[in-house]
Amino acid sequence: MSRTMIILLALVAIVFAVSWAAKSASLDDQYDDYISRGFLITLAAFLTLSILSFLYKDNPFYKFAEHLFVGVSAAYWMSLGFWSTIVGNLIPRLSVTLSAFFKVPHIEDEYALYILPDKVSYFIPVVLGILLLMRLSKKAGWISSWPLAFIVGTTAGLNLVRYLRSDFIEQVSSTFVPLLVDWQGTGRFFSDFNLYAYGQFVTMLGNWVIFIGVLCGLVYFFFSKEHKGIFGGASRVGIWVLMITFGASFGYTVMGRISLLVGRLTFLFHDWLELIG
Amino acid sequence: MKRQIPLLLVLVFGIFMIFQYFVPHESSEWIYEFFLDWIYIIGIFALALGIWSLIRVSYDKIKYKKPNWQYAVITLAGLFAMILFGFDYGRHFFSAEGLSNYMFRAFFDYILIPIQATMFSLLAFFIASAAYRAFRARSLLATLLLVSALVVMLRFNPYFGPIGPYLEQTASWLLNVPNLAAKRAIIIGIGLGMVATALKVILGIERAYLGKD
Numbered sequence: 001m002s003r004t005m006i007i008l009l010a011l012v013a014i015v016f017a018v019s020w021a022a023k024s025a026s027l028d029d030q031y032d033d034y035i036s037r038g039f040l041i042t043l044a045a046f047l048t049l050s051i052l053s054f055l056y057k058d059n060p061f062y063k064f065a066e067h068l069f070v071g072v073s074a075a076y077w078m079s080l081g082f083w084s085t086i087v088g089n090l091i092p093r094l095s096v097t098l099s100a101f102f103k104v105p106h107i108e109d110e111y112a113l114y115i116l117p118d119k120v121s122y123f124i125p126v127v128l129g130i131l132l133l134m135r136l137s138k139k140a141g142w143i144s145s146w147p148l149a150f151i152v153g154t155t156a157g158l159n160l161v162r163y164l165r166s167d168f169i170e171q172v173s174s175t176f177v178p179l180l181v182d183w184q185g186t187g188r189f190f191s192d193f194n195l196y197a198y199g200q201f202v203t204m205l206g207n208w209v210i211f212i213g214v215l216c217g218l219v220y221f222f223f224s225k226e227h228k229g230i231f232g233g234a235s236r237v238g239i240w241v242l243m244i245t246f247g248a249s250f251g252y253t254v255m256g257r258i259s260l261l262v263g264r265l266t267f268l269f270h271d272w273l274e275l276i277g
Numbered sequence: 278m279k280r281q282i283p284l285l286l287v288l289v290f291g292i293f294m295i296f297q298y299f300v301p302h303e304s305s306e307w308i309y310e311f312f313l314d315w316i317y318i319i320g321i322f323a324l325a326l327g328i329w330s331l332i333r334v335s336y337d338k339i340k341y342k343k344p345n346w347q348y349a350v351i352t353l354a355g356l357f358a359m360i361l362f363g364f365d366y367g368r369h370f371f372s373a374e375g376l377s378n379y380m381f382r383a384f385f386d387y388i389l390i391p392i393q394a395t396m397f398s399l400l401a402f403f404i405a406s407a408a409y410r411a412f413r414a415r416s417l418l419a420t421l422l423l424v425s426a427l428v429v430m431l432r433f434n435p436y437f438g439p440i441g442p443y444l445e446q447t448a449s450w451l452l453n454v455p456n457l458a459a460k461r462a463i464i465i466g467i468g469l470g471m472v473a474t475a476l477k478v479i480l481g482i483e484r485a486y487l488g489k490d
Binding site for chain 2: 036040041043044045047048051052054055063064065066067068069070071072073074075076077078079080081082083085086089090121122124125126128129130132133135136142145146147148149150151152153154155156157158159160161163164166167168171172174175197202205206209210211212213214216217218220221238239240241242243244245246247248249250251252253254255257258260261263264267
């Protein structure tokens with residue numbers, strides 16, 4: 001470790017300690033656990049600044065926060081999965097003894113009228129899960145492909161129907177919108193002409209743009225025919241619509257990220273430093 | 278045997294899940310619910326496998342003093358501390374009280390959330406610098422991209438005075454009409470792609486999930 005690094009670490013440690021002490025003192029009259037709360041707020045500020053330090057360049061503080069995040073989030077999801085799925089859903093259906101052991105109410109067979117009682121049915125995924133863990137064994141690792149095959153097969157079957165319905169049929173049917181809305185003749189159209197958001201003209205324009213936009217967008221993604229003539233023209237309109245979409249999506253994403261940044265800055269300047277009210 | 282049985286399982290369960298959708302009977306729904314539960318339960322075992330893999334990789338890094346091995350210690354420390362708190366130091370191992378443990382919640386609120394939110398907010402800087410380089414009104418397409426992005430970004434800006442409401446309405450129209458049209462075209466493409474991939478998996482044409490051997 002270089003001398004500069006040691007000095008920097010010592011400096012950060014001193015700043016951390018001072019901040020902890022100052023924060024705890026400021027929370028003294030508000031909370032009983034002001035020392036631990038002061039420590040946690042200082043830690044959160046330190047981690048926020050560590051991640052932001054990546055804007056300068058990759059550094060040990062960023063790496064520290066990044067590696068801590070990996071470990072903590074893996075354990076968080078495991079704990080959550082264990083308590084909510086294994087203890088919350090599986091154990092109550094498996095046995096009365098285990099339910100009492102884990103202090104969760106036992107669930108009687110919900111589907112006892114059918115072929116398999118719950119107890120037997122819910123032992124099957126446990127066996128499949130154990131088979132999945134066989135992946136750790138060099139000799140019997142191949143058997144882990146069985147539970148994997150169950151998941152892949154079931155998900156593929158589910159996705160086939162789901163995507164066909166929601167991403168194809170529903171989308172196509174929503175595209176065929178009326179191109180003439182509340183049409184009562186050309187004279188009426190021009191006499192009542194306005195640019196209100198829910199007016200006849202804007203609604204009709206929107207429907208035309210949706211219909212033509214979807215059609216031209218699809219043409220742009222169709223690569224089995226050369227983009228020439230009418231097909232080429234439609235493809236060009238398609239890319240215009242796509243560009244507007246990419247721009248709008250970009251703007252939307254940027255604003256989302258900016259709002260997160262504002263949140264973090266608010267934490268630093270309000271919750272930690274108390275510089276803003 | 279090692280490959281045929283998984284392929285057969287995929288075929289049987291895949292076709293079954295397609296057919297159950299077209300059978301409007303209580304038992305069909307029951308089996309559907311059961312299978313979904315099974316997937317979640319097996320998923321937890323897969324998560325355990327992932328955790329084990331993380332421990333193994335980090336341990337090897339420390340053992341063989343690989344570059345940046347010190348950070349693997351941080352990963353393992355964070356992992357074990359969170360597991361310890363998640364199970365309430367073993368005091369309430371047999372109840373879900375670990376999830377409401379003070380330190381478990383503190384780790385979530387003061388470590389996990391700040392790091393995650395800051396990482397995502399960091400993207401604002403990179404995305405802005407990328408935009409500065411890419412957003413030049415050099416052609417019609419680039420201009421469309423630039424204008425629509427600007428309209429959406431500036432829609433809530435309070436400094437535009439009387440133009441503000443029009444900007445907001447234009448942004449809403451852009452998001453609800455042309456944006457919807459192009460996204461719908463993309464979604465239709467994705468839908469068809471997903472159906473084709475699912476069919477390839479069920480029929481055993483796509484076998485990448487089985488690995489090489």
